[in-house]
Amino acid sequence: MNEVRVGALAEIDDPGCREFTVGDGDWPFRGFVVRRGAAVYAYENYCMHVGHPLNWVPGKFLTGDNTAIVCASHGALYAIDTGECFSGPCKGDSLRRVACEVRNGDVWVTVAA
Ligand code: FES
Structure with missing residues (x-):
């Protein structure tokens, strides 16, 4: 397991997103x-469609009204809190969740690797 500090919670827009990678080389794990x-x-x-x-756009994952995660390719919409696709070509599928917590004001993720 790899635990990585994404950044201070206070540095991330509210609502907003931040990307992270875990690992090196051509195919690091990419998350947000x-x-x-x-x-x-x-x-x-990783969009569950294809x-x-x-x-x-770097760091841009939300709809214009910040109410859902949107796939830029074909417009699938995913719930922010569950990752479930509720509209679009992969309706019913869910994004792959990454373990995440806030400790002492910092956001940490844990990725199996
Ligand atoms: S690749 Fe995400 S909706 Fe098609």
Whole structure:
């Protein structure tokens, strides 16, 4: 297991996101956290539709009104708190969740590797 500090919670927009990678080489694990108030959720950056990264713009994973995670490729919408797709081509599938916690004001993720 690899535990990685993503950053200080206070540095992440509310609501907002921050990307992270774990590991080196051409294929590190790529993920992102979503902050909403004091809550933080973390997912692999992998759309369940055809496996593209969800975002085209660095750190940009939310809809314009910040109410859902959106895949930039074909518009799938995922719930921020569960990762479940509720609209789009992969409706019913869920993003792969990453273990995440806030400790002493810092956001940490744990990735199996
Ligand atoms: S790759 Fe995400 S909706 Fe198609």
